[in-house]
Amino acid sequence: MQEIVVLSGKGGTGKTSITAALATIGKNLLAVDCDVDAANLYLLLNPQNYREEKYTSGKTAFVHADVCTVCGKCVDACRFEAIRYFNDSIEVQETACEGCQLCAAICPAHAIEMIPRDKSRWYEATYNNGYMVYARLFPGEENSGKLVSVIREKAKALAQKHQLDTILLDGPPGVGCPVISSVTGTQKVLIVTEPSVSAFHDLKRIVDLTKNFKVKRYVVINKYDISIALSNRIEAWCVEQQIPVVSKLPFDKELVEAMIQCKSIVEFNPLSEYSSKMQVVFNALLKDE
Numbered sequence: 001m002q003e004i005v006v007l008s009g010k011g012g013t014g015k016t017s018i019t020a021a022l023a024t025i026g027k028n029l030l031a032v033d034c035d036v037d038a039a040n041l042y043l044l045l046n047p048q049n050y051r052e053e054k055y056t057s058g059k060t061a062f063v064h065a066d067v068c069t070v071c072g073k074c075v076d077a078c079r080f081e082a083i084r085y086f087n088d089s090i091e092v093q094e095t096a097c098e099g100c101q102l103c104a105a106i107c108p109a110h111a112i113e114m115i116p117r118d119k120s121r122w123y124e125a126t127y128n129n130g131y132m133v134y135a136r137l138f139p140g141e142e143n144s145g146k147l148v149s150v151i152r153e154k155a156k157a158l159a160q161k162h163q164l165d166t167i168l169l170d171g172p173p174g175v176g177c178p179v180i181s182s183v184t185g186t187q188k189v190l191i192v193t194e195p196s197v198s199a200f201h202d203l204k205r206i207v208d209l210t211k212n213f214k215v216k217r218y219v220v221i222n223k224y225d226i227s228i229a230l231s232n233r234i235e236a237w238c239v240e241q242q243i244p245v246v247s248k249l250p251f252d253k254e255l256v257e258a259m260i261q262c263k264s265i266v267e268f269n270p271l272s273e274y275s276s277k278m279q280v281v282f283n284a285l286l287k288d289e
Contacts, residue, residue, distance in 0.1 A: 001159055003186040004285055005034070005169040007179065007210075008193065009202025014222040015192045017255060019170040020044035020264035021278040024129055026286070030164045031127065032155045033134035034148045034182040035172040036120075044264050047125030047132040055120040055150065057141045058099040061092045067111035074103035074112060095140030117141045122151050124158060128267075131158055145177035152181070166286065174202075175209045183209075188216045188285060190246075194223050195230035203234065207241060217243045220281060224248035246284040247277045 006022070008015040016035070023031040023045060033041035061083070063074075068090050074083045075090065082096035083103060094117075104112040119138035125131070133155040137144050152169070159167055171182035183189060189210050193203040203219070210217055219238050224231040231248060238245050250273060258268035266275045 001156075001165055001167065002188065003167045003169060004188045004190060005171045005182050005186045006190045006192060007171040007182070007206055008173050008191065008199075009175065009204075009206040010199055011173040013173075013192045013194045013199055014249075014255075015173065016041050016044070016170055017259065017265065018190075018192055018220060018222065018249075018278070018281075019168065021266045021275070022282050022285070023127075023168055024264040024266045025279060025282045026166065026168075027129055028162075028164055029130040030155055030159045030162075030167045031130065031132045032151060032167060032169045033132075034151070034169050034178065036135045036137045036144050036147045036151070036178065037172065039134050039136050041170045042125075042132070042134055043262055044259065045127040045132060046262060047123075047127040047134070049123045049125045051124035053122050054118045055122050055135065055137075055147055056116045056118045057120060057137075057147065058117050059101070059114040060094050060097045060099055060117050060140075061101075061103050062113050062115045063090045063092055064111045064113065065089055067109055069109045069111070071108060073106055073108065077102055077106055097140070099142070120147065122147070122154065124154065130164065131162065133158060144172075145181040148172075148178050148181035152185075175205050179206075179209065183213050183215065186213075186215055188218065189213075190218050190220060190281070190285060191243075192220050192222055193234060195221065195227035195234060197230075200230065200234055200237075204237075207243065218284065219243055219245045221245060221248045223251040225250050244284075247281045249274060249277050 006019045033039045122135035133151050135151050172178040193199045252274045258265045
C-alpha cells in the first residue's frame with residue numbers, strides 16, 4: 001500500500017482540484033481529505049456517506065444558569081474574553097473558549113462545568129472511483145492535527161479491509177501541525193504551486209519541511225501560462241533541488257465550470273488538455289516506485 005499526499009505551501013493554488021482529478025482517474029482508490037479545518041474535496045467527489053462518527057476535542061465551559069449568581073468573577077478572569085454578561089446572565093462564547101478550566105476553578109457557586117467538545121465529525125463514504133474518508137472540524141474546536149491522524153488511521157484500516165493499493169491524501173495548505181500529520185508515514189508528496197511570488201516562496205517552505213521526511217517529492221506548476229517567465233524560474237529551482245516537475249498545467253476556464261458543476265475536470269471534460277496532463281501526473285505518481 002502506498003500513500004500519496006498532495007500539498008501546497010499556500011491556499012488557492014488548485015491543490016484540491018488536482019487531487020479530485022487524480023481521484024477520478026484511478027480506480028479502487030481511497031481518497032482522504034486531510035484539510036479538516038476547511039474540508040471541500042467532498043464537494044467535487046460527491047461521496048455517499050455510510051458512517052458518521054463524533055470526534056471529541058478538548059472541553060469547553062458551560063454555565064448552569066440556575067446555579068450562577070452572576071458575580072462576574074469568571075468574566076474578569078477569562079483572558080480569552082470568552083465569557084461575557086448577556087441579558088443579566090453569564091454567557092460562554094464556545095468558539096473563543098480555550099478550555100483552560102480557570103473559570104470553573106474560581107467560580108464560588110460551582111456553576112461552571114467543563115463539557116466535551118464533540119460537534120466535529122468524521123465520515124467513511126464511497127464515491128464513483130472507490131472509498132473516501134474525511135472530517136469536518138467544528139469552528140473553535142481544537143487539535144486539527146490529531147483529527148488528521150484519526151482519519152488517516154481509519155483510512156489505512158479501510159484500505160486494508162478492501163485490499164486497496166493506493167491512498168490519496170488531500171493535505172491542508174501551509175506548513176503547520178495538520179500538514180505534518182498529513183505527511184508523516186507517506187511515501188510520496190506532490191506539491192502544487194503556481195507562478196506567483198508568494199506561491200514560489202511557500203513552495204520553498206514546503207520543500208524545506210518535507211526534507212525531514214523520507215518521501216519522494218514531485219512538483220506540479222498549475223496555471224503556468226499566466227507567467228511563463230516565473231514558471232521557468234520555479235522549474236529551474238526545482239531542477240537545482242533535484243525535484244522533478246511532473247507537469248505544467250495551463251490556466252483553463254473549464255476548471256471553474258467543473259467546480260461549479262461539483263465535478264473534477266476529468267469528469268467534466270476527459271478530453272481537455274488539462275485532463276490529458278493530469279493523466280501524465282497520475283502515471284508519474286503511480287508508476288514511479
